[in-house]
Amino acid sequence: MSGTLYLIPNTLGKRDEFDPLADVIPAGVQQITAGLDYLVAENAKTARAFLKKLSETCPLAKPIQQIEIRELNVNTRESELAALLAPIREGRDGGLLSEAGVPAVADPGANLVRLAHTKGVRVRPLVGPSSILLAVMASGLNGQSFAFNGYLPVDAGERAKRLRELEQLSRKARQTQVWIETPYRNGPLLEAMRQHCAGTSLLSIAVDLTLPSETIVTLPISDWRPERLALNKRPAIFSLLAA
Template sequence: MSGTLYLIPNTLGEGDADALAHVLPVPVRQQAAALAYYIGENAKTTRAFLKKVGTERPIQEIEVRELNVNTPPADIDKLLAPILAGTDAGLVSEAGCPAVADPGALLVRRAHQRGVKVVPFVGPSSILLALMASGMNGQSFAFNGYLPVDASERAKRLRELEQLSRKANQTQIFIETPYRNRAMLDALIAGCAPSTLICVAVDLTLPGETIVTRTAADWKKQAAPELHKRPAIFLLLAS
């Protein structure tokens, strides 16, 4: 009989055990502490996460394997092999919920194909937290990942997303590399219609958490929060 693949949420930024306890329910931490096999994007940071969780066995006795953007698809079955042999495992992302905008989705898909039970646990998702706090449409929304880096291509994509939002009354959500956050906000303010709502959610669940929703016109009139090198989620809703 195969083991179970548990999807273990992580924190959305650096923090100690107290910070982890703030965002992960007790049953999640208990299950995370009991597992002897982990799959994560980075072995070092996965072990740091386990240290904060407080494991039932010494961390050096816990097997940790990596699954990231550099993992060949052919290696997915190798990661799944201990689970098929009966070992319960935890899948953990660098931040937030595993398998959401995360390479762990490949492992979860393969687990279903091989008949492995998959159990998702409750934890912070920056995408959903930003949507909840934005005041935008939570009935219809789309996550678009990263937008083009090139300024003209990014502006074109933003126009497309704004048109889609207006036509479908759908919230559009996307992210950016932290050091390009300001360029993204500037592009939104410059390219969107004055009445389009723009939300920037920064450092979610962290001490510096800042969430601001304004029309594009109001963003032009008021100061923006400091965004440089801070994890951020961007949302827009056109009327």
């Protein structure tokens, strides 16, 4: 009989900023995670750091060195997924651990989850922080209809085109459009929005979600200025509702 594939959420910031860990990861989720001896993670080193933090409040079933961790990231080939799922198909419970937030949402792992369903393996998602949902919740924009668009193009021309497309879609469908950016490109992205989107459209930016420095601001684009919110090198979620 197959084991269970648990989808394990992680913190959204540095692990040493959470004391206790239960501020963002529920106690029940910690207990399930602590009882596993097989994990699939984007990075084995940071997965061990998470387990070390977890062990401060929830004893692990095995020493960290004895917990098997295999990596699944953007470089993982489709042909390698079966081997990652094999221990669970053989009856061992295992976890898919996100690098930050929840697994398989803006995060590698969806293909492993799909394979688990194909092979009849039970999939159990565990409760934890999602930067996308937290940002939409706190934006004041349309939470009944929203779409996550991942990263926008790096090329300035392509990015401008995509921004206009998303704004038009938002206006037509009254749908909140959500995306993220590499932290060091947050400033240029904001400037591009000021140049290419209507001043009346509402833009919400949420940075450092769940951290002590968390800041969420929603304003018409015409009111946004670079000095309004320090964005450099801070994880941010951008939400737009055309008006």
